[in-house]
Amino acid sequence: MTATATAEGLGTRIEEALRLRFAEQTAAAERYGTEFVALWKYAAEHALGGKLVRPRLLLDLLGALAPSTLSDEEARRAIGVAVDVEMLHFAFLLHDDVIDGDLIRRRRPNLIGSLVARHAAEPEEPILHWARSSAILLGDLLLASATLGFARADASPDTRERLLSLLEQTIFETVAGEHSDIALSDGVIAPDLRTILDTSAYKTATYSFVLPLRAAAVLAGASPAAETSLTEIGRHLGLAYQLQDDLLSVFGDPSEHGKDAFSDLREGKETAIIAYARMTGHWPSIELRFGTADLSAADASDMRDRLTECGAERFVRGLVEEQLRAASAVLAEAEAAGNLSAAAGRTILTLAARIEGRNG
Amino acid sequence: MTATATAEGLGTRIEEALRLRFAEQTAAAERYGTEFVALWKYAAEHALGGKLVRPRLLLDLLGALAPSTLSDEEARRAIGVAVDVEMLHFAFLLHDDVIDGDLIRRRRPNLIGSLVARHAAEPEEPILHWARSSAILLGDLLLASATLGFARADASPDTRERLLSLLEQTIFETVAGEHSDIALSDGVIAPDLRTILDTSAYKTATYSFVLPLRAAAVLAGASPAAETSLTEIGRHLGLAYQLQDDLLSVFGDPSEHGKDAFSDLREGKETAIIAYARMTGHWPSIELRFGTADLSAADASDMRDRLTECGAERFVRGLVEEQLRAASAVLAEAEAAGNLSAAAGRTILTLAARIEGRNG
Numbered sequence: 123m124t125a126t127a128t129a130e131g132l133g134t135r136i137e138e139a140l141r142l143r144f145a146e147q148t149a150a151a152e153r154y155g156t157e158f159v160a161l162w163k164y165a166a167e168h169a170l171g172g173k174l175v176r177p178r179l180l181l182d183l184l185g186a187l188a189p190s191t192l193s194d195e196e197a198r199r200a201i202g203v204a205v206d207v208e209m210l211h212f213a214f215l216l217h218d219d220v221i222d223g224d225l226i227r228r229r230r231p232n233l234i235g236s237l238v239a240r241h242a243a244e245p246e247e248p249i250l251h252w253a254r255s256s257a258i259l260l261g262d263l264l265l266a267s268a269t270l271g272f273a274r275a276d277a278s279p280d281t282r283e284r285l286l287s288l289l290e291q292t293i294f295e296t297v298a299g300e301h302s303d304i305a306l307s308d309g310v311i312a313p314d315l316r317t318i319l320d321t322s323a324y325k326t327a328t329y330s331f332v333l334p335l336r337a338a339a340v341l342a343g344a345s346p347a348a349e350t351s352l353t354e355i356g357r358h359l360g361l362a363y364q365l366q367d368d369l370l371s372v373f374g375d376p377s378e379h380g381k382d383a384f385s386d387l388r389e390g391k392e393t394a395i396i397a398y399a400r401m402t403g404h405w406p407s408i409e410l411r412f413g414t415a416d417l418s419a420a421d422a423s424d425m426r427d428r429l430t431e432c433g434a435e436r437f438v439r440g441l442v443e444e445q446l447r448a449a450s451a452v453l454a455e456a457e458a459a460g461n462l463s464a465a466a467g468r469t470i471l472t473l474a475a476r477i478e479g480r481n482g
Numbered sequence: 483m484t485a486t487a488t489a490e491g492l493g494t495r496i497e498e499a500l501r502l503r504f505a506e507q508t509a510a511a512e513r514y515g516t517e518f519v520a521l522w523k524y525a526a527e528h529a530l531g532g533k534l535v536r537p538r539l540l541l542d543l544l545g546a547l548a549p550s551t552l553s554d555e556e557a558r559r560a561i562g563v564a565v566d567v568e569m570l571h572f573a574f575l576l577h578d579d580v581i582d583g584d585l586i587r588r589r590r591p592n593l594i595g596s597l598v599a600r601h602a603a604e605p606e607e608p609i610l611h612w613a614r615s616s617a618i619l620l621g622d623l624l625l626a627s628a629t630l631g632f633a634r635a636d637a638s639p640d641t642r643e644r645l646l647s648l649l650e651q652t653i654f655e656t657v658a659g660e661h662s663d664i665a666l667s668d669g670v671i672a673p674d675l676r677t678i679l680d681t682s683a684y685k686t687a688t689y690s691f692v693l694p695l696r697a698a699a700v701l702a703g704a705s706p707a708a709e710t711s712l713t714e715i716g717r718h719l720g721l722a723y724q725l726q727d728d729l730l731s732v733f734g735d736p737s738e739h740g741k742d743a744f745s746d747l748r749e750g751k752e753t754a755i756i757a758y759a760r761m762t763g764h765w766p767s768i769e770l771r772f773g774t775a776d777l778s779a780a781d782a783s784d785m786r787d788r789l790t791e792c793g794a795e796r797f798v799r800g801l802v803e804e805q806l807r808a809a810s811a812v813l814a815e816a817e818a819a820g821n822l823s824a825a826a827g828r829t830i831l832t833l834a835a836r837i838e839g840r841n842g
Contacts, residue, residue, distance in 0.1 A: 147654075154658035154684065155677075157665050217622065221615045241670065252668040255581045258618060259657045259664075262577065262625055266653045269626055273633030273646055286633055293626045294507075297619045298514035304619075305517050308612040310601065317515075324514065 177204030180334035186465035187342035206271035213264035284340045299324025306392040313392040327360020351456035358449035368393040378482040384422040404432035537564030540694035546825035547702035566631035573624035644700045659684025666752040673752040687720020711816035718809035728753040738842040744782035764792035
């Protein structure tokens with residue numbers, strides 16, 4: 123299996139494996155009543171609507187790293203692990219939505235919103251409670267399912283321990299990042315730039331970038347040195363991705379990025395943009411309306427202009443470039459040392475280019 | 483290691499292993515900031531305050547089932563799995579407290595209550611949000627930690643798969659039971675007796691009784707037939723335990739059971755007692771004040787008397803006896819068939835006697 127030969131078929135195979143996993147769980151849910159079955163059916167719908175970027179990244183890089191074409195058995199195992207990575211992602215999304223009180227994701231009802239709509243025309247307190255509690259519980263099951271999947275990967279004891287240790291670090295660090303993110307938004311810790319950058323890296327880069335890259339390395343039997351390089355590369359790319367995301371939310375075109383325009387400004391989200399703006403003389407005028415739920419479009423675009431004027435936009439665009447350059451530097455070094463193949467390098471540069479050119 | 487020889491030392495060894503596990507996690511938390519370290523420190527305090535009934539049950543039964551004294555290595559492995567069972571219990575408690583909105587457990591602040599007290603004299607919205615979100619995240623980490631612990635148990639592939647499959651079923655069924663319990667309390671499903679009994683068994687019996695008993699069987703290398711008998715026994719004992727708990731909350735002495743007097747009546751909890759009462763002519767007079775948060779002591783004891791008069795108390799006491807008798811019958815059959823040893827039988831009968839004589 124090479125990246126080019128299977129790129130088209132890959133998406134289908136991941137989707138099939140994910141669909142099968144949900145079908146098994148839905149079947150197991152049958153004996154526990156119709157509401158539990160319904161929960162799994164909604165879960166499958168929402169999970170299968172995703173773009174599967176993490177599993178695709180894992181399998182792309184594995185194709186590039188593997189010394190020879192993967193056997194059917196190796197491909198099956200890799201798809202299994204890729205599906206676990208997606209299950210973990212969905213578990214984190216669910217708990218994130220509960221914590222943020224969100225009913226919407228990318229302008230459509232999220233799982234909680236769908237469960238509410240199943241039972242009530244208007245969101246009422248007991249139904250909201252029911253839907254949010256369901257999302258906590260489903261997240262628990264998906265987290266356990268992903269962990270059990272890693273534990274059962276058909277691999278040598280050594281490879282399995284590498285996978286388990288990778289998963290353990292990933293979950294620990296992602297949760298630490300999420301914890302810090304909530305501490306920022308609830309005003310428990312100070313929103314300085316260093317804390318915000320660390321939080322972004324822990325919360326997003328670790329499971330969305332480092333995990334798929336390192337899992338591919340472990341499955342390809344790559345060296346610990348390769349894994350170390352991929353950890354650094356994943357952290358840089360993931361941070362660049364998150365900073366791009368912050369930029370898009372404020373300066374991007376809502377018809378392209380699909381999020382609510384200015385939702386970050388309305389929610390008072392502590393981003394690198396805001397952390398920079400706080401250190402400038404423009405802050406008092408920005409602060410006035412930052413985090414007001416009924417921020418008008420005119421006030422929002424005024425705030426956006428001030429965030430440009432004070433230098434925050436340029437500063438964060440600079441950080442994105444810096445992170446992308448750092449990723450390239452680590453990659454070049456790893457290639458020169460023979461730790462990563464040229465094919466692996468191409469996969470990573472394609473990913474970096476996608477982050478750089480992102481507008482949605 | 484026999485049950486009698488080590489019963490005293492056992493509690494200490496479990497506590498030490500649990501303390502060590504939390505110390506390791508707290509050390510790993512250091513690089514993610516003081517709030518994350520604090521979360522782990524509070525977690526350790528709360529987890530170490532428990533009675534460790536599940537790990538003790540596992541190790542007691544293992545001592546009774548094992549054909550010979552356990553080697554040091556086998557004992558260490560068993561203690562590791564027992565600690566994982568306790569971690570899972572704590573994870574479920576945390577998410578349960580988030581879902582129920584509780585800040586108190588057994589008249590003392592629970593983990594959420596402790597986190598609130600760390601930051602505010604009075605519970606304020608952002609701090610409550612912060613504390614509850616922290617409990618969701620910590621629960622995730624403990625759930626992952628327990629699963630990873632099972633995955634790493636030093637065992638043959640066959641034994642490890644038996645352990646993983648047991649854990650998978652346990653988590654799935656417990657979450658299904660919890661889901662059903664919330665559906666009952668939010669009025670999403672009808673509170674009939676059959677649903678309530680199934681919910682109690684899934685939610686409590688499966689992880690608190692069946693899991694430790696079956697894990698002991700797997701670690702002792704007992705036959706699948708023994709595991710099947712222990713599953714049935716655990717379900718009967720667990721259901722008896724939960725029904726006793728329901729009885730204590732309404733008819734017990736609060737100075738002994740340690741819970742808020744009549745909290746179940748005040749919260750409108752759908753128990754077997756209430757399901758029975760609903761089917762009697764006394765229900766309209768009970769329903770009047772059932773589930774009112776400011777239920778007075780006088781009204782509560784009046785309600786309690788009606789629950790006795792309508793036959794609900796006697797009915798549920800009968801169910802408890804029935805479940806205990808059913809457990810004994812399965813045990814006797816398993817002993818007669820040579821599937822469980824006399825020593826294992828004694829451990830189980832001691833547990834049954836404790837449930838029967840419970841007043842706190």
